[in-house]
Amino acid sequence: MNTGSNTEHIALSPILHHWVTGLLSNHTALLDLINNEGSPVNIHCLQPFTENLEKYRSVLKKYDLRHRIYFARKANKCLEFAQQSFASGECVDTASYNELKQCLDTGIEPRQLILTAAIKTRDVLTLAVKNKVTVVLDNDDEFELLKEVTTELQTPVTVNIRLGGFYFKGKKLHSRFGFSLKQAFALILKIHHSDMELNYSGLHFHLNGYSVAERAAAIEQCVELIDQLKEKNIPTHSLDIGGGFLVNYLEEKSQWQTFFHELKRASLGKRPPITYRNDALGMVKIGGELYGEPSVYPYYNNISKEKFLEGILQTPSEKYGKPIYALIKEQNLELRMEPGRSLLDQAGITVARVAFRKKDSEGNLLAGLEMNRTQLRSSSADFLLDPIHIPRQENAHTDRESCYGFLVGGYCLEQELILKRKIRFDQFPEIGDLIVFPNTAGYMMHFFESEAHLFPLAKNVFVQP
Numbered sequence: 268m269n270t271g272s273n274t275e276h277i278a279l280s281p282i283l284h285h286w287v288t289g290l291l292s293n294h295t296a297l298l299d300l301i302n303n304e305g306s307p308v309n310i311h312c313l314q315p316f317t318e319n320l321e322k323y324r325s326v327l328k329k330y331d332l333r334h335r336i337y338f339a340r341k342a343n344k345c346l347e348f349a350q351q352s353f354a355s356g357e358c359v360d361t362a363s364y365n366e367l368k369q370c371l372d373t374g375i376e377p378r379q380l381i382l383t384a385a386i387k388t389r390d391v392l393t394l395a396v397k398n399k400v401t402v403v404l405d406n407d408d409e410f411e412l413l414k415e416v417t418t419e420l421q422t423p424v425t426v427n428i429r430l431g432g433f434y435f436k437g438k439k440l441h442s443r444f445g446f447s448l449k450q451a452f453a454l455i456l457k458i459h460h461s462d463m464e465l466n467y468s469g470l471h472f473h474l475n476g477y478s479v480a481e482r483a484a485a486i487e488q489c490v491e492l493i494d495q496l497k498e499k500n501i502p503t504h505s506l507d508i509g510g511g512f513l514v515n516y517l518e519e520k521s522q523w524q525t526f527f528h529e530l531k532r533a534s535l536g537k538r539p540p541i542t543y544r545n546d547a548l549g550m551v552k553i554g555g556e557l558y559g560e561p562s563v564y565p566y567y568n569n570i571s572k573e574k575f576l577e578g579i580l581q582t583p584s585e586k587y588g589k590p591i592y593a594l595i596k597e598q599n600l601e602l603r604m605e606p607g608r609s610l611l612d613q614a615g616i617t618v619a620r621v622a623f624r625k626k627d628s629e630g631n632l633l634a635g636l637e638m639n640r641t642q643l644r645s646s647s648a649d650f651l652l653d654p655i656h657i658p659r660q661e662n663a664h665t666d667r668e669s670c671y672g673f674l675v676g677g678y679c680l681e682q683e684l685i686l687k688r689k690i691r692f693d694q695f696p697e698i699g700d701l702i703v704f705p706n707t708a709g710y711m712m713h714f715f716e717s718e719a720h721l722f723p724l725a726k727n728v729f730v731q732p
């Protein structure tokens with residue numbers, strides 16, 4: 268491969284579920300849909316969601332673990348996924364008043380809901396207590412407020428305690444969330460021995476990042492705490508290991524490796540840029556050297572979803588001399604998890620219409636899309652999957668040569684790139700053509716969407732496979 272060539276395409280081929288390939292093969296239907304719903308439109312399908320749930324369940328079944336799966340609905344705003352989780356016999360993790368209220372109003376059983384919101388107002392706690400939804404406590408002020416609310420309402424509530432500051436390889440894992448194990452021990456003792464309306468039932472954590480080993484270490488430390496509580500005759504019913512289960516978005520590892528290799532070369536000026544204005548996606552160049560790593564989601568990985576879960580369960584606990592799954596089983600714990608992104612893997616795409624073509628001051632081709640970058644955005648520095656170009660008219664042009672360019676959006680900022688990567692178009696983009704972004708249901712389409720310039724939010728539709 269001539270990696271130095273200007274025209275060679277650094278592909279990042281996305282994995283596509285068959286509902287997506289089916290939909291994309293019908294250009295007319297897709298064009299009609301966007302004409303009816305406006306651009307961009309988020310198209311969803313529930314089938315992959317149920318398939319993903321099933322994959323987790325089969326692992327939990329294999330290890331014979333009592334369990335509950337709480338879909339973390341903050342990863343996508345559509346109520347349909349929360350409803351589907353409930354319809355499949357599972358649960359929903361809610362992170363705000365409206366998320367919880369919607370779930371209650373639609374008839375999801377309160378005992379299949381949990382409240383983990385980072386900010387818990389009196390209103391949301393009142394709603395949870397009145398409906399007997401388990402509350403995950405993160406700090407003392409929350410605890411005090413919840414005590415007030417339950418006393419006022421004369422209604423008991425079940426609480427789980429969120430833990431943070433676990434140790435991994437001798438170092439403390441930083442977190443803004445949760446109690447230390449020591450604080451939690453004292454708090455649980457206090458709850459247990461008082462006549463408060465709070466009932467302690469389990470421990471909870473949600474770790475940043477995607478480390479199997481860190482999660483196994485956290486579980487081990489939770490079990491230590493559970494043992495200490497047992498000595499005080501305080502039983503623990505459940506252990507919630509949160510979310511953060513990896514998703515693999517890409518077909519080929521080699522493409523992923525090539526991309527980073529070429530990004531580094533481009534950043535050092537050793538090849539033409541592959542990102543807009545040679546953006547290094549979070550790496551820093553100082554005096555001819557590159558520092559740091561690109562701050563992007565690991566879009567390619569080989570331990571996603573159920574394999575990630577199984578990886579945690581199979582990790583040996585050195586302290587207890589047995590694998591994590593055996594530890595959980597022996598403690599007779601209900602294992603809870605809160606996957607968001609991973610349950611939404613393959614469950615949605617975003618489609619936008621091309622509004623204009625132009626060249627920027629450096630001569631780069633820009634395709635203007637009727638969307639803005641908050642409609643395809645996560646904390647990752649770029650969404651590293653090739654978009655799919657759907658021409659409005661097949662063979663509209665005799666000029667079918669591929670070309671390269673960038674996708675820009677509707678916010679009036681120089682930085683308003685939909686993707687930072689340079690994109691290859693199989694044929695020159697025409698006005699009214701569609702650009703499809705695959706696998707956007709988890710965070711990408713909703714988490715950061717805003718209405719600046721008074722642009723309306725994108726419509727959300729559901730299709731059958």
Ligand SMILES: *Cc1c(COP(=O)(O)O)cnc(C)c1O
Binds near residue numbers: 339511512605606607
């Ligand atoms: C965000 C969040 C999740 C879901 O994380 P994913 O990475 O989407 O799986 C689960 N639990 C808590 C407490 C969260 O904040």
